[in-house]
Amino acid sequence: MNLSLLILVPLLTAIAVLFCSNSTQVKWVSFIGSLGQLGLATYTMFAYMGARTGGNTSQMLFESRYAWYPALGIEYYVGIDGISIAMLMLTAIVVVAGVLVSWNIKRLSKEFFFLLLLLSVGAYGFFISLDLFTMFFFLEVAVIPKFLLIGIWGSGKKEYSAMKLALMLMSGSALVLIGLLCLYFNTTAINGKHTFDLLQIAHQHIPIEAQRFIFPLMFVGFGVFTALFPFHTWVPDGHSSAPTAASMFLAGISMKLGGYGCLRVATYLMPEAAHEYSWIIILLSTIAIIYGAFATLMQTDLKYINAYSSVSHCGFILFGIGMLTQTAITGAVMQMVSHGLMTALFFGAIGMIYERTHTRMVAQLGGLLKAIPFIITVFVIAGLCSLGLPGFSGFVAEMTVFMGAWQRSGMFNHVATVLACASIVVTAVYILRAVGSSVMGPIKNQEFVTIPDARWNEKLASGLLIAGIVVIGIAPFLLNGLILPDTHVIMDNISRGVVGLK
Amino acid sequence: MSIDFLILMKSEMSLTLIIFIxxxxxxxxxxxxxxALLNLTNILLAANFVFGFFFNASGELFNGMFHTNNVIALEKNILNLGTLIVSLQAxxxxxNHKHLLEFYVLLLTTLLGMDFMISSGNFLMFFLGLELSSIPLAALANLDLEKRKSSEAAMKMILSSxxxxxITLFGISLLYGxxxxxxxxxxxKHLTGSELQLFSFIFIFTGFAFKLSAVPFHLWTADVYEGAPVPVTSYLSVISKGSIVFIFISVLFTLFRSFEGMWYNMLYLTIVLTITIGNLFAIRQNNIKRFLAFSSIAQVGYILLGLSSGTGAGATSAIYFLIVYTFSNLGAFGVIALVSAHAGKxxxxxxxxxxxxxxxxxxVLTISLFSLAGIPPTAGFFGKMFLVTAGAGKGNYVLVTIAVMNMVVSLYYYLRIVRSIFMDKNETPIAKLKGSNSIKLALAxxxxxVVVTGFATGLFENINTLIGK
Known part of the structure; x- marks a missing residue:
């Protein structure tokens, strides 16, 4: 199993798109390419599980490394564990769905699909890199396509949103870069060379003074991507201005880059500092959870509703990581996958509704269930998953986070957990209200009577995402079993540095 | 002696030959x-560039006044490549220009001066090269004969230069004393760190900062860049600056190594000012040449950041960055030259x-700007990363933070241009432009x-080994 294929396939698809002569070809090439990538990711998952049941216990599998810039100790070094597999599957599913819902893009379709695929190259590369430089490279690859996607194909105040998003995310990655360099020069030099090798750094002991300085940089830097309060302000603007597929990618994939980075880089490599700063993370993420939920209550635009609820839901990811217990971290990873699928589905459904009704205002919609039953069913499923109905992935993930959080002792942590739990009630209010008034009742606008229901591409996209949500919701042990050994490794590193955690 | 002489000075010889032709x-x-003349010149320059890769030897002439080695040969190749691209873009x-041949004679004379300057092993030779490379540049800046701004640019250029x-000469004379x-x-061996020597070093440093247009000695840059014809501007911003960086590396790293503690602090201040002020002024510009002038000031700040490390890695990154910078800046200037020549805007x-x-x-313009902003997968990302990494080696994270945060500021103004190109509405956009094959070749x-240099790891490694020797 050569992991570089996971980068090469989307890259070659993107290049192939450039050579297409019309938009039909562009669509099909991107679709086939992303489907192939989904197949490849699935194959990787089964190969991985096969190797694990075969008794392979090394931390990372399918590793390959090439000296990239040997003079500086920079390597192209990739490898995967269960967490990366979960992220890869998420990315692959969202990309296929994103390509499918963009089927009707007419304007500059070649450029659109090229940028989408380039963005996915960044995400795939990020999730499989084990060298911090390689990882940073891919992180930045995933930023700039968003600027163009939102700015060119977006709606509303798109230029403003695009610029805001690009600058905020780049500031985040600038913080990561400073932290990265500081970390690099604090590694033990071998033959006079420092290292960017993630696993090697994990086994070295970074001095605690350095950790105190680096950890906040890294965590906040990655946190900007995951809507860490108070750096979440790009989320509502960015999501609501973006075209449907870009919103799906943003919420489904990009925001997970941050969560993954917070876990894999910041927390894993600097456990002592993570423990010291844990209360700040918990505080900020609890604020994000509650603030996000209440802010959603005030929204009237469906995309803003989902964007603010993403702030709240992504709060759970950071909340789980900040709690530093194995169950909570496992829950955080599950929440990443669950939220990625669910929010992509939500944005997809909103996009389909908007395309037909030309409005996203809850007040102007109503009675849509009679007009477009399929799309509305999808919409309702996304909503129910978002409010954490058992049977869907949202419930499983949030439940795991709460259970894990409760395991951490201390009054402060318990209060935070209770508050975070309480936010679910608010979530139920805004979801049911939005769904109820846009779906139920008599048809408000007679023009809606004649609008067509979902086409095959939209059905396929929704089906794929719903399948993911339901599988995780009904059989959470599949995902849990995949990532549990690896959160254990991370916990090991944390408890080695910090006495009193388990 | 005679054959040595020919081999060691071969790049100067071949340039002189072209000038005489x-x-x-x-x-x-x-x-x-x-x-036909333009094609002939471009072929000659291409031949000169290729010739730069052969018969390279190390050695010195005239009692050490002139010396060359593989690093210097590489530096000359970079300058030759840049000049070739500028020439193709011009x-x-x-x-339709009356003074085509004068343009080339002057241009190549400055290049000859730069070659001598890089190869100099003696302050007299250095000063000779410096003057040879700067005085004809003022004449070049004046080559848009009917524009007043062009003459103004030339005047400012000659006076400030x-x-x-x-100032440099004064410093040199004190040092000689x-x-x-x-x-x-x-x-x-004779540098004791006495006050007079430090004083003279400050003068020499200032002279360099002037030529590099580092803040606070940058004031001439924007006006000259705006007034001069586009090919001259691009030559000024890439080749002329590059040559100064090359000689600056050896002056700092070998000649004044014993003053490292002092020049580090001077560089620290200069870097912070150069990057910050360059960026802040770039945001306010409406003329695209002025804009690139300020952006190139900020870029120089990053080069100096690499140099401030005082290590081989710093020198390697600076040279590598200059290669990347040559491609990216000339890519941007190429499009601007095309627009300026055909649409006059x-x-x-x-x-x-x-x-x-x-x-x-x-x-092409967007990718070049992305490369200047340091966004992957363009080569600019690697160039910037290596410079910042080298700079961080000193452990001064305040400086690194300022530099890295300024990359975000610079991203803002580069994206502003991208936004104009792709997103802003315009009733009368620039019509379809048909450039000559020559300019297309240069852009290609x-x-x-821009795309390949970042992934061509061999290049960086090679420079590193050369520097290591």
């Missing part, structure tokens, strides 16, 4: 065919809706360079 064409022919502008030369030698190899607002009629050129070379 062009000069005799000027003198002995009337009624010239401009296109095609559309020069096709003479002033900088004076205290050490009794002008030879680079002997001088370090040089304001940023003119680029609104540029994508509608010129998609390929838009992408730049794009290949």
């Amino acid at each position: 062009l000069l005799s064409l000027k003198v002995f022919t009337n009624d010239k065919n401009h296109v 095609f559309d502008w020069l096709k 003479a002033f900088a030369s004076c 205290t050490t009794g030698t002008l030879n680079f190899a002997e001088m370090p 040089e304001e940023i607002t003119d680029y609104k809706g540029f994508y509608a009629n010129n998609p390929t050129l838009s992408w 070379v730049c794009m290949i360079g």
